[in-house]
Structures are given as structure tokens and as C-alpha cells.
Amino acid sequence: MNTITIHFQNPEGTAGARAVEARIGRTLMQAAVDGGVTAIAADCGGLLSCATCHVIVPPEWQPRLPGPAGDELDMLEMTAAPREAGSRLSCQIVLSAELQGLVVRLPTTQY
């Protein structure tokens, strides 16, 4: 199997979860854009210079993701919605088989 399912929750983290099939090796941002998740703006196309691909990873998934690198941590200061403990830039998360069923929450805004 070379695809996994990602679940995007609305900003309230409740109803409105949207499931997207994504190829392993793509980034979470690419999966969102390809899957029509319009709340992921991704203005810079994954160049780590816009912070409009912000997502929040819930606590139960945080240990299963590689942590953010320094450049991502710097750009996380630029998110429009308040940064949270689980905030990540989805263009920096590369999908792997271990992330089957990953759940992320969308922020209230990207601007």
C-alpha cells in the first residue's frame, strides 16, 4: 500500500473531519492541497516562507512525528492563528506508512 488516509478536523476539533488519501513520500501540505482542503493555503508552495500551511497535531500524534527543525520553528512564529503546542507547518511533514490515520486540526485562519 502506498497511500495512507489523513483526517483533517475543523478548527473546533469536532465535526467536519475530512478524510484525504495521500501518497507516501508526499508532504502533508501537498496531500491537503491535492485533496481540496482549502484551509491549507500554502502560498509559498512548500518553500518554508509563508506559514499558511499551519496545522495543529493533537497530543496523541505528536510523538509519532519527527520534531520540527530550526527553520520550521522560526516560521512557526509567523502563523496567523495562535501557535499551539502541536502547531506544525504541514509542508515540513513527509508522509510515511506509520502515519496511516493521522489526524490534524486546521487553524482558525491562515492570514
Ligand code: FES
Ligand atoms: S507552504 Fe509555505 S511555509 Fe509551508
